[in-house]
Each structure stands twice: as structure tokens, then as C-alpha cells.
Amino acid sequence: MPELPEVEVVRAGLEPAVTGATISSVTVLEQRSLRRHSGPSEDFVARLTGRGILGAVRRGKFLWLPLADSPAGESEALVVHLGMSGQVLLRAVGAPNDGLLRITFGLEHPQHGAVRMDFVDQRIFGSMAIDDLVPTADGLPAGLGSDAALVPAQVAHIARDPLDPAFSDSGFFAALAKRRTGIKRALLDQGLISGIGNIYADESLWAARMHFDEPTNTLGRARAKTLLAEVRLVLVRALGEGGTSFDAQYVNVNGASGYFSHSLNAYGQQGKPCPRCGRPLVRESFMNRNSHFCSFCQRMRVPATSP
DNA sequence: AGCGAGCCCTGCGCGC
DNA sequence: TGCGCGCAGGGCTCGC
Numbered sequence: 001m002p003e004l005p006e007v008e009v010v011r012a013g014l015e016p017a018v019t020g021a022t023i024s025s026v027t028v029l030e031q032r033s034l035r036r037h038s039g040p041s042e043d044f045v046a047r048l049t050g051r052g053i054l055g056a057v058r059r060g061k062f063l064w065l066p067l068a069d070s071p072a073g074e075s076e077a078l079v080v081h082l083g084m085s086g087q088v089l090l091r092a093v094g095a096p097n098d099g100l101l102r103i104t105f106g107l108e109h110p111q112h113g114a115v116r117m118d119f120v121d122q123r124i125f126g127s128m129a130i131d132d133l134v135p136t137a138d139g140l141p142a143g144l145g146s147d148a149a150l151v152p153a154q155v156a157h158i159a160r161d162p163l164d165p166a167f168s169d170s171g172f173f174a175a176l177a178k179r180r181t182g183i184k185r186a187l188l189d190q191g192l193i194s195g196i197g198n199i200y201a202d203e204s205l206w207a208a209r210m211h212f213d214e215p216t217n218t219l220g221r222a223r224a225k226t227l228l229a230e231v232r233l234v235l236v237r238a239l240g241e242g243g244t245s246f247d248a249q250y251v252n253v254n255g256a257s258g259y260f261s262h263s264l265n266a267y268g269q270q271g272k273p274c275p276r277c278g279r280p281l282v283r284e285s286f287m288n289r290n291s292h293f294c295s296f297c298q299r300m301r302v303p304a305t306s307p
Numbered sequence: 308a309g310c311g312a313g314c315c316c317t318g319c320g321c322g323c
Numbered sequence: 324t325g326c327g328c329g330c331a332g333g334g335c336t337c338g339c
Contacts, residue, residue, distance in 0.1 A: 002332035002333060003332060003333095006332075032315085032316080035315080061332095061333075061334095081333080081334085082332085082333085083315095083316090083332090083333055083334080084316090084331065084332055084333055084334095085316090085317080085318090085331080085332080085333095100317085100318095121316095121317095122316080122317050122318065122319095123315085123316045123317050123318080123331085123333095124315075124316050124317075125315065125316065125317095125333060125334075126333085179308085179309085180308075180309075181308090181309065181310085185309085185310085188333095190333090190334080197332055197333070198331095198332065198333090199332060200332095243332095244332075246331085246332085247319085249318095249331090249332085250332070267332095287310090287311085288311085288312080288313090289331090290330095
């Protein structure tokens with residue numbers, strides 16, 4: 001469950017269950033799910049077993065669980081990226097294993113007792129890793145879920161997401177004005193603004209009535225503001241509905257689906273009438289993926305030339 | 308700097 | 324019923 005709302009649903013579901021819990025056991029069933037971990041699976045298991053979990057933090061599509069008792073004062077965290085098809089599920093001890101289970105943790109919580117935390121991932125684009133926490137560049141809290149200004153080293157290059165109170169709107173507008181690229185490319189660039197993927201990029205652009213390939217440097221401050229406002233609106237609405245689920249793949253920690261797929265205006269709606277103007281929505285190949293949009297409402301805007 | 312291509316993968320739904 | 328194809332929410336690296 002990839003984009004910000006889906007990852008936030010997972011974070012919020014994990015937070016009460018894992019904060020204060022101790023990892024009693026770790027079993028790695030699929031080595032490739034540790035692609036982002038620097039050591040072998042034995043190292044991963046040995047370093048996690050017996051450790052306490054301090055919370056659940058998210059920036060963009062990255063999730064991490066800060067760990068207690070880090071060696072030599074170095075702060076460490078268990079970093080999770082769901083990739084295209086990853087899930088983190090909380091299950092009763094003894095529940096049957098999912099066929100796509102890659103890594104499983106036994107957790108012991110002082111109040112809630114024993115629970116299992118399962119990392120399930122069909123395509124293995126997702127991964128887990130132990131990583132060092134490093135200070136944030138701006139000294140502000142790294143993401144949602146913790147006040148600590150510490151971010152996993154492998155997440156440090158990821159920009160803040162638009163729901164982060166420390167996200168700089170003016171910094172984002174300035175970066176857009178400086179870049180020579182298309183607006184959807186910019187929205188999908190996790191180093192510029194994080195958390196947005198193909199679904200919410202298309203939904204935001206539809207809401208803002210912008211063509212996906214409109215150049216960022218001629219967008220102008222007012223239209224950039226409109227776009228950012230629509231991005232936030234779409235993300236918040238999707239979060240309110242538990243994220244977007246097209247099938248059983250994208251679920252919360254209890255395995256339940258979100259409902260935002262019923263609210264999609266553009267993504268996956270090719271051939272259907274545009275909810276605004278009634279003309280058929282189209283799908284166009286873009287960046288090895290697809291863009292879904294209304295070719296009437298979202299016409300390429302020709303920037304006004306100075307007289 | 309920015310971009311396209313390639314790569315990492317499995318499983319599903321569809322048309323034949 | 325079975326097979327092959329196209330498709331899928333992401334991100335990293337490389338060469339131009």
C-alpha cells in the first residue's frame with residue numbers, strides 16, 4: 001500500500017500496538033525483503049531480538065520504528081518501505097501464515113500481551129532494514145509520530161511530505177520555479193515533495209485542472225499554490241477514508257480495505273465521463289506508467305508571454 | 308540537472 | 324481449461 005495515506009493508515013495502526021513493546025522473536029522467510037539492510041539476515045535477527053520499540057514514525061512513504069538500547073549511543077530504527085505491494089499486519093499469535101509472508105516478528109507488549117507483526121509482500125519491492133538515525137538537516141522533527149529530529153540515514157534524502165508541519169511551502173514553490181521539468185514528474189520526485197504516487201498525482205492534477213506535463217518553471221506562484229492545496233486536500237480526504245484499496249492487497253494493520261477508490265475522479269477512470277465536464281477521461285503512457293486525465297479540463301496551459 | 312531505460316519481482320485478470 | 328500477455332500503488336542506478 002504505497003502512497004502517503006495508505007502508509008499513514010499503517011503507521012497509525014501500528015503506533016499503539018508497537019510503542020513500548022519488545023521484539024521477542026524475528027523470522028526472515030525471504031532474504032530479498034532485506035535488500036535495504038546492510039548485513040545478512042542473521043545480523044538483522046540478532047540485532048532486533050530483545051530490543052524495545054519506541055514508536056512508529058513516517059515521512060512520505062517511509063515508515064520507521066525507533067529502537068531502544070541502541071549500541072554506543074547511536075540511535076537505530078527498523079525502517080520499513082512497503083514498495084508496491086507490502087503490508088504490515090498485526091495478528092494473533094498462532095494465526096495461520098499468509099502465503100506471501102516474508103518476515104515475521106513476535107512482539108510482547110506490557111499491556112496488550114503477545115502479538116505477531118507480519119511483513120507480507122507480493123512483489124518484494126518493499127523491504128525492511130536496520131538503519132542509523134541521523135540528525136535532520138533543519139533540526140526539526142523528522143516526521144509524523146515523533147518529536148525527535150532524527151531520521152534514518154537512508155531516508156535523509158527524502159523530502160518532507162505536504163502534511164508535515166515543517167514542510168516549507170515557499171521552499172517548494174521556489175524549487176518548482178527553478179526546475180526545468182513537468183509538474184507530474186515534480187510531484188512524483190520524492191526528493192522534492194514526498195508521499196505522492198501515481199494515484200494522488202493524477203487526482204491532484206485533475207482537481208487543480210492542470211496538464212501533467214505543464215512545465216514547473218512557468219507555473220507561477222498562484223497556480224503552484226492551488227496545486228499544493230489540492231494535493232493536501234486529496235491526501236487528507238483519502239486518509240479520512242482509510243486510503244485507496246483496489247483489491248485485498250492494500251489494507252490496514254488489521255487487513256481491512258480503505259474506501260477512497262470510490263472517490264477517485266481520474267485515476268483508473270479512463271473512458272468514463274469526467275465528473276466535471278462529462279467528456280471521456282483518457283489514459284496516456286508516462287514515465288513507464290500511465291497518466292489519467294481530462295484532456296479538456298486539463299489542457300496544457302500556454303504561459304503568457306510578456307508584451 | 309534531468310530524463311529515459313532498465314532493473315528489482317509476483318500474481319492477477321483478460322482475451323484467445 | 325489453459326496459456327500468454329499486459330498490467331499494477333515504488334524507487335534505485337546508470338548512461339546520455
